[in-house]
Amino acid sequence: MRKQLADIKEIDQYLLQEMSPAARLVFQARLLISPALRKQVASQQQVIQLATWLGREEKRSQLDEVFHELMQDEIFNHSITSIFK
Amino acid sequence: MRYQEHQWLEEIYKTTLPTVARMVYQMGGHLEMAKDIFQDAVIIYLEKQNKGTLPAHVSPAAYITGIARICCLRKMKQSGRYTSLENISAEIAIPEDYYGPPPVATPLLSYLKAAGKRCLQLLQAFYYDQHSIKEIADDFHFKSLHSASVQKYKCLEKVRTQLQQSNYAETVS
Numbered sequence: 001m002r003k004q005l006a007d008i009k010e011i012d013q014y015l016l017q018e019m020s021p022a023a024r025l026v027f028q029a030r031l032l033i034s035p036a037l038r039k040q041v042a043s044q045q046q047v048i049q050l051a052t053w054l055g056r057e058e059k060r061s062q063l064d065e066v067f068h069e070l071m072q073d074e075i076f077n078h079s080i081t082s083i084f085k
Numbered sequence: 086m087r088y089q090e091h092q093w094l095e096e097i098y099k100t101t102l103p104t105v106a107r108m109v110y111q112m113g114g115h116l117e118m119a120k121d122i123f124q125d126a127v128i129i130y131l132e133k134q135n136k137g138t139l140p141a142h143v144s145p146a147a148y149i150t151g152i153a154r155i156c157c158l159r160k161m162k163q164s165g166r167y168t169s170l171e172n173i174s175a176e177i178a179i180p181e182d183y184y185g186p187p188p189v190a191t192p193l194l195s196y197l198k199a200a201g202k203r204c205l206q207l208l209q210a211f212y213y214d215q216h217s218i219k220e221i222a223d224d225f226h227f228k229s230l231h232s233a234s235v236q237k238y239k240c241l242e243k244v245r246t247q248l249q250q251s252n253y254a255e256t257v258s
Contacts, residue, residue, distance in 0.1 A: 005238045012241065043245045043252075048212045049188035050197070050244070054205060055213025056128055056183075063124045066094045076099065083106045084116050 011044050097127060101146045105153040112157050122160065126153035129179060135215040155179060193251045197244065204240035211237055 001009070013019050014027050031038055070076045102123050109119035126149045133139045139148065156179065187194060197205060207225060210216045216224070222233035 001235065001238075004242060005235065008238045008241050008245070012238070039249075040245075043249050044241060046188055046248055047208065047241055047244045049182065050194075050248075051205065051208040051212040052182070053188050055209045058209070059128050059131065060124055062090075063094060063127060066091065066098060067120060067124075070095065070098055079103055080106055080119075081116065083103070083110050084119075 007040070008044065011041050014041065015045060015048065094127070097145060097149065098123075101149050104146070104150050108150070108154060109157055112161055114157065114160070118157075118160065122153050122156045123149075125156045125179075125183070126150075129183065132180065132213075152179070159184075189248065189251070193248075197247060201240070201244055201247070204243055207237060207240050208244065 010027070014024065017024075019027060031041065071080075102119070105123045105126070106116070106119040109115075109122055114122070129152050130139070130145060130149050159179070189197070203225075207221060210221050210224065211218075218230050218233050218237070221227070221237070222230050225233065225236075227233040227236065
């Protein structure tokens with residue numbers, strides 16, 4: 001694996017809390033002295049946040065699809081809409 | 086969508102949405118709000134299920150109703166109608182980032198979706214759906230676990246670079 005991918009893997013293990021306690025301490029020490037490493041970690045964390053956000057968006061559209069299907073059913077539709085009348 | 090998941094979602098809508106809707110109505114909400122709150126609660130439930138952090142011996146309906154109550158109180162608090170959000174156990178709390186803004190601006194998001202769709206799908210499968218590298222290798226048709234694993238890091242590299250370039254461009258402008 002080339003150097004940059006190995007660095008990405010190491011940051012990934014740090015963010016997923018998969019490092020041994022000793023390796024984590026060393027990594028945290030490197031973070032303290034390296035603004036460049038801090039920047040890489042922050043960007044990688046942003047990628048994970050983006051993946052999470054997209055996952056929630058997809059789940060919401062699946063739920064919307066099921067809701068609209070169910071609301072076609074008169075009995076279900078009435079059981080929900082009558083609550084708000 | 087997988088058939089079993091679709092069936093489960095239908096069932097949970099039928100058994101639990103009426104309860105959540107009545108609760109939202111009693112708190113002064115409307116149908117659209119009830120639907121949104123219910124969906125938030127189901128999403129949070131499924132995330133906790135994927136991570137294995139659901140409490141034991143609590144039914145999905147009871148858990149989703151509990152989460153929905155917190156989501157509803159939160160919305161009402163924002164509109165100044167209720168203030169009590171204290172004493173909520175961590176087991177049933179809403180994830181901190183749940184109601185945060187999108188992690189990237191909309192134009193960049195559209196670009197990323199178009200330029201790196203497969204990578205985003207792979208990263209979503211790993212980080213959000215909590216799929217193992219084995220499942221990812223199968224779903225994305227990689228020849229080996231090693232190939233899937235390396236591709237995950239390449240995708241992280243690609244999207245991370247795009248985000249950094251975009252952040253840099255924003256700073257310069």
